Amino acid sequence: MEEHIFNIDGLTHQFADGTFALKDLSLTIQQGKKIALLGNNGAGKSTLFQHLNGLLKPTTGSIKFKGKKLKYDRKTLLLLRKQVGIVFQDPDSQLFSANVQQDISFGPMNLGWERDVVREKVEWAMAQTEVTELKDKPTxxxxxxxxxxxxxxxxxxxxxxxxxxxxxxxxxxxxxSKQFMALLDNIHLPDKTIILSTHDVNLAYQWADEIIVMNDGKVIYQGDPVTIFHHEDLLYQAHLEKPWIFEMFQSLIQSKIFTEEDPAPRTKEELLQKMEIEKVN
Known part of the structure; x- marks a missing residue:
């Protein structure tokens, strides 16, 4: 049975100035998925993310994490943030320690791990992101x-x-960028869920198991990474372009090289391989 890591029901968020960032948004997020969140600036993507980490509290509506309704007491939020990590768009919102190694160590130390375990995890994370040589540098x-x-x-x-x-x-x-996306693929396991927002439709098309599109505080699409790009109305509404691989494949279909029944390639390598096979045939 597929487990939903998040169940969001009727989520609305109104800021102090009266602006509605999210409007009666309902969404389920399945555990283990690689999800790309698309949408124009102001669609509500960052606001949604801050709700998933408990940084913002809904004006109305509710969020369930692993089937339990999210509460906003200190104990519940600490437990949530141990399980749900967030990387902000602006890194200055996240970095505050004197140097790089201290900043990376802050989270693991707050998890109560032994000092040797913290050191091991921090050294591994620095190596994976290629910042080891910066460890003593002020942030x-x-x-x-x-x-x-x-x-x-x-x-x-x-x-x-x-x-x-x-x-x-x-x-x-x-x-x-390529190194980081490869890192996400390496750490992704059946029990790991990765949700990223991006304006790069090519990245989303190639990488994601599922695409969610937001516009004006609402979800207007949730589904596979190919079908969305057949919906011209949704693309126009969310100010999205088509990935170049998708456009190229559509052009080859119009040229009768492929048919609509052929599975759409998701990467350059898949497209070239299909073309090579077609040449042989």
């Missing part, structure tokens, strides 16, 4: 890309059950 002297990698390492060291990542590759160059 305020880091570049944006370096800060992003340190923020990611801080969550990685805690080994959460759920990863929430708000625009994780923004500010990273091509090399570190």
């Amino acid at each position: 305020h002297f880091l570049s944006l890309g370096q800060k992003k990698r340190v923020a990611i390492a801080g969550v990685l060291a805690m080994e959460p059950e759920v990863w929430i990542l708000d625009e994780p590759t923004a500010g990273l160059d091509s090399y570190f």
Whole structure:
């Protein structure tokens, strides 16, 4: 039986200035999925993420985590944040210790682990994100890309059950973006759920098991990563473009090289392989 890690029912959030960021949003998130959250700026993606980590409390509606309704007392929130790690879009919102190693160590130390275990996890996380050489450097002297990698390492060291990542590759160059996505694939296990927001439709199309699209505080699509790009109305509503691999495949269908019944390739390698097979045939 598929387990839902989150059940969100009628979630509405109104800020103090009267703005509604989320509007009667209902959503279920299945455990073990790799989920890409898409939507235009102001769609409510970051606000939704902060609710999943308990940083914001709903104005109305409810959230269940592992079948239990989320409460907002200190004990419940501490337990939730041990299991649900969040990487903010702006790393300056997350980094506050004197140097890199201290910042990455903060979360694991608060989990009550033995000092040797903390050291092992921190060293591993620094190696995975390639920040070991920066371990003694003050965090305020880091570049944006370096800060992003340190923020990611801080969550990685805690080994959460759920990863929430708000625009994780923004500010990273091509090399570190690819390295980070490979890292997500490496840490993804059947009991690990990864939810990331991105404006990169190519990344979402290639990587995700499932895509969720938000617009104006609501979910307008939740499903497989291919079907959404057949819905011109939803793409227009959410200001989304089609991935280049999808567009190329559609062009090849129009040229009668492939048919609508052929499974859509998700990566450049899959597309090239299909073309090679077609040549042989």
